[in-house]
Amino acid sequence: MTHPSDIRPIGATLYILPVTTRTPLKFGREAVSRIHCARVCLRVRDRRGREVEGWGETPLSVTWVWPSSLTFEERERVLLAFTEDLAKRWASFDTMGDVLEVGYAFQKGPLVEAWRAFNETATLPEPMPWLAALVCCSAFDVALHDAFGAAADRPVYELYGPDHLNHDLASYIEPAAGADACFQGRYPRDFLAASPVMRLPVWHLVGGLDAVRPEELTGQEPNDGYPNLLADWIRRDGLNCLKFKLRGDNFDWDYQRTVDVGRVALAQGVDWLTADFNCTARDVAYVVEFLDRLMAEHPRIYGSILYVEQPFPYDLEKYPLDVHAIGARKPLFMDESAHDWEHVMRGRELGWTGVALKTCKTQTGALLAACWAKAHGMTLMVQDLTNPMLAMLPHVQLAAHVGTIMGVESNAAQFYPAASEIEAKVHPGLFYRKDGHLSLDSVRGPGCGYRRTEIGRPLPSPRVVF
Numbered sequence: 001m002t003h004p005s006d007i008r009p010i011g012a013t014l015y016i017l018p019v020t021t022r023t024p025l026k027f028g029r030e031a032v033s034r035i036h037c038a039r040v041c042l043r044v045r046d047r048r049g050r051e052v053e054g055w056g057e058t059p060l061s062v063t064w065v066w067p068s069s070l071t072f073e074e075r076e077r078v079l080l081a082f083t084e085d086l087a088k089r090w091a092s093f094d095t096m097g098d099v100l101e102v103g104y105a106f107q108k109g110p111l112v113e114a115w116r117a118f119n120e121t122a123t124l125p126e127p128m129p130w131l132a133a134l135v136c137c138s139a140f141d142v143a144l145h146d147a148f149g150a151a152a153d154r155p156v157y158e159l160y161g162p163d164h165l166n167h168d169l170a171s172y173i174e175p176a177a178g179a180d181a182c183f184q185g186r187y188p189r190d191f192l193a194a195s196p197v198m199r200l201p202v203w204h205l206v207g208g209l210d211a212v213r214p215e216e217l218t219g220q221e222p223n224d225g226y227p228n229l230l231a232d233w234i235r236r237d238g239l240n241c242l243k244f245k246l247r248g249d250n251f252d253w254d255y256q257r258t259v260d261v262g263r264v265a266l267a268q269g270v271d272w273l274t275a276d277f278n279c280t281a282r283d284v285a286y287v288v289e290f291l292d293r294l295m296a297e298h299p300r301i302y303g304s305i306l307y308v309e310q311p312f313p314y315d316l317e318k319y320p321l322d323v324h325a326i327g328a329r330k331p332l333f334m335d336e337s338a339h340d341w342e343h344v345m346r347g348r349e350l351g352w353t354g355v356a357l358k359t360c361k362t363q364t365g366a367l368l369a370a371c372w373a374k375a376h377g378m379t380l381m382v383q384d385l386t387n388p389m390l391a392m393l394p395h396v397q398l399a400a401h402v403g404t405i406m407g408v409e410s411n412a413a414q415f416y417p418a419a420s421e422i423e424a425k426v427h428p429g430l431f432y433r434k435d436g437h438l439s440l441d442s443v444r445g446p447g448c449g450y451r452r453t454e455i456g457r458p459l460p461s462p463r464v465v466f
Contacts, residue, residue: 001166001167002047002097002166003047003098003163003164003165003166004046004047004048005046005047005098005148005151005152005159005164006046006047006096006097006098006101006166007044007045007046007096007097007098007099007102007144007147007148007151008044008045008093008094008095008096008097008102009042009043009044009090009091009093009095009102009144010043010044010045010051010091011042011043011091011465011466012040012041012042012043012087012088012090012091012140012464012465012466013040013041013043013087013462013464013465013466014038014039014040014083014084014087014462014463014464014465015038015039015040015041015459015460015462015463016036016037016038016039016080016460016463017036017037017039017057017389017459017460018034018035018036018037019034019035019036019037019059019388019416019419020033020034020416021033021034021035021415021416022222022224022226022415022416022417022418023207023209023210023221023222023228023414023415024207024209025205025207025209025386025411025415026207026208026209026245029067029247029280030063030067030072031208031209032061032062032063035059035060035061035062035386036059036060036076036080037057037058037059037060037388037389037391038057038058038059038060038083038136038139039055039056039057039139039389039390039459040055040056040057040087040139040140040142040143041053041054041055041143042054042055042056042090042140042143042144042146042147043091043147044144044147044148044151046151047096050151052147052150052151053147053150054142054143054144054145054146054147054148054149054150054447054448055142055143055146055390055447055448055450055452056138056139056140056141056142056143056144056145056146056390056394057139057142057389057390057391058135058136058138058139058142058359058360058385058387058391059360059385059386059387059388059391060076060079060080060083060135060136061135061360061385061386062075062076062079064135064278064336064385065079065129065131065132065134065135066079066128066129066131066132067279068126070124070125070126074124075128075132078118078122078124078128078132079128079132079135079136080463081118082114082115082118082128082132082133082136083136083139084463084464085114085118086110086111086114086136086137086140087140087463087464087466088464088466089106089110089111089114090106090110090140090466091466092466093106093110097166098148098164098165098166098167099144099145099148099156099159099165099364100160100165100167100172100188100364100367100368101165101166101167102144103141103144103145103362103363103364104172104364104368106137106140106141107134107137107141107362107364107365111133111134111137114133115128115130115133130339131314131336131339131361134339134360134361134362134365135360135361135385137362138359138360138361138362138363141362141363141364141365142359142362142363142394142448144363144364145363145364145394145447145448146394146447146448146450147447148164148447149446149447149448150446150447152164152446153446154446155444155445155446155447155448155449156446156447156448157192157196157397157401160187160188160189160192160367161187161188161189161190162187165187165188168183168184168185168186168187169183169186169187169188169368169371170182170183170184170185170186172341172368173341173368173371173372175375175376176345176348176349176376179375179376181372181375181376182375183371183375186371188367188368188370188371190371191370191371191374191375191402192370192401192402192403193400193401193402193403196397196400196401196440197399197400197440198400198439198440198441199437199438199439199440200396200399200400200407200408200437200438200440201240201241201406201407201408201436201437202237202239202241202407202408202409202410202433202436202437202438203241203242203243203274203384203406203407203408203409203410203411204233204234204237204239204241204242204243204411204414204433205243205244205245205384205386205409205411205414205415206230206242206243206244206245206261207245207415208245208246208247210230211228211229211230212229212230212257212260212261212264213260213264214229217229226414226417230242230261230264231264231267231268233414234264234265234268234270235268237413237433237434237436238433238434238435238436238437239268239270239433239436240269240270240271240272240436241270241271241272241273241274241306241406241407241436242261242265242270242272242273242274243273243274243275243276243309243409244257244258244261244273244274244275244276245276245278246258246275246276246277246278246280247277247280248277248278248279248280248281248282248286248311249280249281249282251286251289251290254277254290255290255293255294258275258290258294258301259294259298259301261273262298262300262301262304263301265301265304266300266301266304270304271304272304272306272406273301273304273305273306274305274306274307274308274309275305275308275309276309276310276335277308277309277310277311277312278310278336279310279311279312279313279314279336280311281311281312282312282313282319284312284321284322284323284325284326286311287308287311287326288325288326288329291305291308291326291329291330292329295329305330306330306331306405306406307330307331307332307333307354307379307381307405308326308330308331308332308333309333309335309356309381309383310333310334310335310336310337310356311326311332312337314335314336314337314339315337316337316343316346316347316350320346320350321350322350322351323350323351323352324350324351325351326351327351327352327353331353331354331379331405332351332352332353332354333352333353333354333355333356333379333381334347334352334354334355334356335356335358335383337352338355338356338357338361338369339361339365340361340365340368340369341365341368341369341371341372341373344369344372344373344378345372345376348376348378352378353378353379354373354378354379354380354381354405355369355370355373355378355379355380355381356380356381356382356383357369357370357380357381357382357383357398357402358382358383358384358385358395359387359391359394359395359398360385360387360391363394363398366398370398370402374402374403379405380402380403380404380405381404381405381406381409382395382396382398382399382402382404382408382409383409384408384409384410384411384412386411386412386415386416387410387412388412388416388419388420388423389419389420389422389423389457390423390448390450390452392410392412392420392423392427392430392431393427393430393443393448393449393450394448395408395410396408396410396430396438396440396443397440397443397448397449400440407437407438408438410430410433410438412431413431413432413433417431422455422456422457423455423457425455426442426451426454426455427442427443427451428442429441429442430442430443
């Protein structure tokens, strides 16, 4: 089956936008003070011969995708070079089809080939992880979805059904052995909200270096009008959901940090917490002891923890830990491990109960993983990669459409608010957190609803054009 709205890529332009944080953000064992965002313009042609363009953007979050002893600069150079290589491959990807067809085919073909070739020829002492390859690809994939909507002149979430998709979900995903789930004759729209939520509870991130107690302030904090203390952030933005980073290899620090955050949360009337270990723990017993002690000594704080996020390394083949004991205590969400629906299936076998989706692993992959997880009774969350500028819009729309355990994480407003000041003029409800929520009222129009021409951000010279 084919549709007139089918598209194929015919060109790609890559821009690199530098962003500096106002305060360092600690990921796992590293702190981040700057990133580069990859912004992509993907040109496509539909079956009627019309040419349109789509846009996508992703932060190239080095420390998140590639924990390593290699320097930040070494890894960042690899990610930038690999993203440039993908621009050429996308521009020459001569495949016509619907957005899932093309996006899935690229990930199973050229992306795998590029990743393997890159690692074979690289001079670094360790290979670039597959998660890094997905993040580099994601700006192109999001642009593909935006272009699909532009070609049909409709919001892209209206196009994920049989009227515009050539194949059902069974062409891409399969149920777990013994499960009742069936994907024959079903499409992504069957797993999405018929009426997306337009106002989402927002999660604030408490980084490993953020001041929780007043005595943690050093006097070196920026004096730029934004809060520097957790309680001030809560009061300013009306926050009701806090996610906090833990170390995973220092039990006393992790436990005390949780108690400190929990006490501030209780004092400020915050209802929900989540603990994120960022893949740093190595032992299931570590997390079990952490939760059990918290339940015994601080039951109100324990009760506020809505879920636990990714305590263990994301390589499920290398670390196939049975985590049922944790899932029996609190919902346990895959994040870095959830590369695609097949990894989600393996995680479910090991005892993971939920999936933290991210558009930075591609919109195509996020949709397929969401459908698989919902069909198998897993809970969903949509997590941030500190998405600024255009990257914010697909991220928040995914949360609005898939149905999450509680709202969406969004922390660009904390760590580099100035980066999105231009976009915030058109989409204030997405970049300014109010009463603990984000608003999607400004998102409208074809594709991802960026209203990019109204934003009018000046761009640097292209990094590459194909």
